[in-house]
Amino acid sequence: MTLAIWLQSILDGLVIGATVSLGAIGITLTYAILRFANFAHGEFITWGGYFALAVLGAVAGSQDLKALLGGPFEPFSFGWPLIVATLASILAASALALILDAIYFRRLRRAKIAIASVIGAFGAALVLRNLVVLGYGADPEYFSREIQIAIRFGPGLRITPDQIALVGVTALLVVSLHLFLTRTQMGRAMRGVRENPDLASVSGIDVAAVIRATWVIGASLAAVAGVLIGLTIQLRPSIGFDLLLPLFAAAVLGGIGSIYGAVLGGLVIGVSESLAVMLIGPEYRAAISFGMLFLILLVRPQGILGVRA
């Protein structure tokens, strides 16, 4: 029985870690290609979740759309409305990222002070979060208020169908991103800019397009993470900000710039948090990320899969 409790805790950690991974990929890409620590990245998660909530609200409010899109796919709690909402949210979050870059971050980059982007992002994060508070208030929101029955398997383990969907979607996105980065022209261009922006630029790579692609990928994955959190937990205006430390810890742990490192880091952070809740209680959950971050910076600052610059 004790073993089952520990296994369950690891399983829960992997589910949470999957969403952390999705966010950490964006952090690590922005860091590798745009070369700054994007403190506003968490807000794409928040906005992604709330964009989807807005679309779901619109669908629920219209009889025609409800009839067209139908009910949930058993045994999941969601159906076509959430899929449409997720796609809309990906588009909206990407647009938000591109607009922010065009009117704000691009100019800060031009100032040639690397850190102007970081403090600028920190400010943008607080503004974006408080815009959500302004629109929706600070109370939690839910996609669905129905309680899902968990599936039992193995030695007394439980997982809900939605959580299985979450892990499946994450795996699918990571594999797609891998194929994109290794098999397409743009993917190769992105890796080129990551290795050496000047060399990439003189070899005829469109750096501006690479930067746009970076924002779109980061914001899209974050939006999906926001939707998945809304689906399996709840939405609050602070979800993105609260996730920021785990996201950075995951990116640094895996090795800044490494996509697979970010995925691995996310899963490690998720499981560590979950186990820490078992060992020392839930109060200090968020401090686990800091502890892991501190340790890795002390012993192996380039991260698990990173190479020393």
Add this chain to the structure above:
Amino acid sequence: MIDVAAYLVFFLCLALIYGLVCLGLNLQWGFAGLFNVGVVGFFIVGAYTVAILASPAAADRVGGFGVPIPLALLAAMAAAGLVAFVVGIPTLRLREDYLAIATFGIAVTIQLVALNWETLTGGTHGRVSIPRPLASVFVDRVNANLFFLAITLAIVAAGYWALERMVRSPWGRVLRAIREDEVAAGALGKNAFAYRLQAFVIGSALMGLGGGLYASFIGYVGADDALPTLTFQIWVMLIVGGSGNNKGALIGAVSVWGLWSFSGWFMAAVLPSAFAVRAGALQVILIGLVLASVLLLRPKGLVGEEAVVSRGARVK
């Protein structure tokens, strides 16, 4: 009229306390190029240090040591400096963003401690009855505030004077040399890590001193004083005033705290109380937009950095 004057005294006390914190951040960022995103963490460590050492004994709380306020303030500086020392060791050798991430992390962690370690911090109830210096002499509220303002002014003036001496000394020149070009400074035999650590610890100690003064002035410190909003406010003060200039840090602190207080008062007066949460959000958005416009339109801030070679020699 007396109300306005009394409020002005209260306002200036807080503005100067934040000015002190802003001076600490200016030493770190303005002169040493260290990116501290955990200002509130060092501030709150100082505040709790004074609360624990100086407040009278209370049930279920660590305290009752009866340490006089001046000594407690020194301890606040030491405690915040110690935290900075521990955080600085693994991060100050790495790229600047790592310090940003690590200081953000320490502030979140300290906030959790503030919230959960009740015997030390009082948790959500906070620590109460933190005394002011010479509280038995200045009993009347207006006089007490005036006296506190005098103390704060003296401390800020001393801090300003000391910092001006420091940044114009050879030590300050090395700091700026490292900020501008670490490799060149290293080639001249300067140990960048040691200088950075010194600037980081001294700056954080000033933040701790600010926190200690705050705890003594308000008489209360709680977990809601540990929110990252303060870090953001201090940064906006420094950017608006002009980083790399101690005068700028103080001007920024007074003007941004003025804007913050005024917008808070204005929204409380205009909006019904049911919108309190949203009014708070609007306040942060307003300050965020101020930051964004200054970063984009006037990145040097109101005053900007002076080109100073050494004490006495000014270069335009």
